[in-house]
Amino acid sequence: MEQLALKKLSRAEGDITIPGSKSLSNRILLLSALCSGTTYISNLLDSDDIKHMLTALKQLGVSYQLSDCKTECKVEGLGGVLAQGQKETLYLGNAGTAMRPLAAALCIGSGEFTLTGEDRMFERPIGDLITAMAPLGIKVDYLKDEGYPPLKITSQPLTGTDVSIDGSISSQFLTALLMVAPLLNQDFTINVEGELVSKPYIDITLDVMKRFGVLIENDQYQSFNIKKGQQYQSPGNISVEGDASSASYFLAAGAIGGGPVKVQGTGLDSVQGDAKFAEVLEQMGATVNWSGNWIEVSNDKPLKAIDLDLNHIPDAAMTIATTALFAQGTTTIRNIYNWRVKETDRIAAMATELRKLGATVDEGEDYISVTPPETIGSAAIDTYNDHRIAMCFSLASFGSDGIVINDPGCTAKTFPDYFERFAKITK
Numbered sequence: 001m002e003q004l005a006l007k008k009l010s011r012a013e014g015d016i017t018i019p020g021s022k023s024l025s026n027r028i029l030l031l032s033a034l035c036s037g038t039t040y041i042s043n044l045l046d047s048d049d050i051k052h053m054l055t056a057l058k059q060l061g062v063s064y065q066l067s068d069c070k071t072e073c074k075v076e077g078l079g080g081v082l083a084q085g086q087k088e089t090l091y092l093g094n095a096g097t098a099m100r101p102l103a104a105a106l107c108i109g110s111g112e113f114t115l116t117g118e119d120r121m122f123e124r125p126i127g128d129l130i131t132a133m134a135p136l137g138i139k140v141d142y143l144k145d146e147g148y149p150p151l152k153i154t155s156q157p158l159t160g161t162d163v164s165i166d167g168s169i170s171s172q173f174l175t176a177l178l179m180v181a182p183l184l185n186q187d188f189t190i191n192v193e194g195e196l197v198s199k200p201y202i203d204i205t206l207d208v209m210k211r212f213g214v215l216i217e218n219d220q221y222q223s224f225n226i227k228k229g230q231q232y233q234s235p236g237n238i239s240v241e242g243d244a245s246s247a248s249y250f251l252a253a254g255a256i257g258g259g260p261v262k263v264q265g266t267g268l269d270s271v272q273g274d275a276k277f278a279e280v281l282e283q284m285g286a287t288v289n290w291s292g293n294w295i296e297v298s299n300d301k302p303l304k305a306i307d308l309d310l311n312h313i314p315d316a317a318m319t320i321a322t323t324a325l326f327a328q329g330t331t332t333i334r335n336i337y338n339w340r341v342k343e344t345d346r347i348a349a350m351a352t353e354l355r356k357l358g359a360t361v362d363e364g365e366d367y368i369s370v371t372p373p374e375t376i377g378s379a380a381i382d383t384y385n386d387h388r389i390a391m392c393f394s395l396a397s398f399g400s401d402g403i404v405i406n407d408p409g410c411t412a413k414t415f416p417d418y419f420e421r422f423a424k425i426t427k
C-alpha cells in the first residue's frame with residue numbers, strides 16, 4: 001500500500017482554483033445525454049466518479065468528445081430515453097451520483113442492464129429509490145442483497161401520476177426520481193416521506209434541470225410537481241462551478257494555518273450547499289470574505305468549538321471533524337446518520353482515526369463529538385478507500401510531524417491531485 005508522510009505545517013497561505021463539482025458534473029452529463037441538442041460542457045471534473053458516468057454513457061450509445069485535458073466535453077443529446085434496446089453491464093465504481101440516477105433513468109425505455117460497482121457499493125442502499133418507482137411498473141432484480149446493488153434492470157415503458165419516496169437515507173434517491181420525471185411525459189407528483197436529508201443537493205438538481213429547460217414546483221421539499229409536456233433541451237454552453245466540498249479542505253487550512261487562503265470557483269453565487277461550509281468556520285472564529293465566486297479565509301486567534309446540526313452539508317462537515325483538533329473545547333456535529341452509509345461508515349472511521357491522534361471522541365448513532373488532545377499525536381491514518389478521510393486528515397499535519405496518510409491515491413474519486421494542490425498553499 002502506498003503511504004504519504006506529511007511534514008509538519010506552520011502556515012497556509014495562497015490562492016487556489018478548485019476543480020469542477022462532482023455533483024454538478026455528473027448531473028450535467030446525464031441531462032446532456034437525455035436532452036435534445038448538443039451541449040458544450042466546460043470545467044468538467046476529471047476524477048473517477050465522472051469517468052464512471054462517462055464510460056456508462058458511452059456504453060449506452062451516447063456520443064461525446066472529451067478534450068485532452070478531460071475538462072471539456074461536447075455531448076450529443078439522445079433527445080429522450082437512454083435505454084434503447086441494448087444489453088450492457090455498467091461498472092459504476094463507488095459513485096453514488098452515477099449509480100442512483102442511472103438506475104432510475106435506465107428503468108425507462110427498452111433493454112437489459114446490470115448495474116454494478118466496487119464491493120462497498122454493494123453495501124450502499126438503493127432500495128428506497130426502487131421501492132418508490134415500483135408503482136410505475138419497473139422491473140428490477142437485486143442480484144445480491146435485497147435493497148442494494150448490483151441490480152438487473154429490464155427497461156420498459158412506464159406510466160404513473162404520483163409516487164412517494166423515503167428521503168431519510170439519501171437525497172440522491174429523490175434527485176434520481178426528479179431527473180427522470182420529465183421522461184414520463186405526464187403530470188407527475190413526487191411526495192417525500194420521512195425527513196429529507198442533505199436538502200441543498202435537491203436545489204442543485206432543480207437548478208440543473210431548469211438550465212435544461214424543465215421546471216419543477218417545489219412545495220417545501222415535501223412534494224414536487226412536474227407538468228406534462230416538458231422535455232430536456234440543451235442549454236448550449238454550460239460551465240461547471242468549482243467543487244464546494246473540495247474547497248472545504250483549503251478553507252479550513254486558512255482557518256487553522258493563518259491564511260489568507262482564497263479559493264476560486266465557488267462563493268456566494270454558488271448553487272452548492274457546501275459553499276455554506278465557510279459559515280461554520282466563521283462561527284468557529286475565522287474571518288471569511290466572500291464574493292460571487294471566491295471565498296477567502298484567514299484567522300489569527302484560537303478557533304472555538306461549535307455544536308451544530310450539519311445535515312445540510314454532510315460532505316464538508318467531515319472537514320469540521322478534523323478542524324475540531326484545533327478548536328478550544330468540544331465540537332459536536334449532529335444529525336449526520338447517513339455518514340454511515342457513504343464510502344465507509346464515516347462516523348466510525350472518523351472516530352477511530354481521531355482517537356489515534358489522541359482526541360477524545362464520543363460517537364453516537366447520528367453524531368460525533370471531538371475534544372482535541374493537548375498535543376496532536378503521530379499516526380498512520382487509515383483511509384478506508386474514502387477520499388474525504390484522506391483529505392480531511394491532511395489538516396492534522398498543522399499540529400503533528402508524524403501524520404502518514406495510507407493509500408492517498410483514494411482521493412482519485414473526486415480530487416486526484418489533492419495532495420499536490422494542498423502542498424502548494426501550505427508550508
Ligand SMILES: O=C(O)C1=C[C@@H](OP(=O)(O)O)[C@@H](O)[C@H](O)C1
Pocket residue numbers: 022023024096097169170171172175197198201314315338
Ligand atoms: O446528490 C449529490 O450530488 C450528493 C448528495 C449527498 O449524498 P446524500 O444525499 O446521500 O447525503 C452527498 O453526500 C454526495 O457526495 C453527493
Ligand SMILES: C=C(OP(=O)(O)O)C(=O)O
Pocket residue numbers: 094095096097315342343388414
Ligand atoms: C458521499 C459521497 O459520494 P457519492 O456521490 O458516491 O455518494 C462523497 O463524495 O462524499
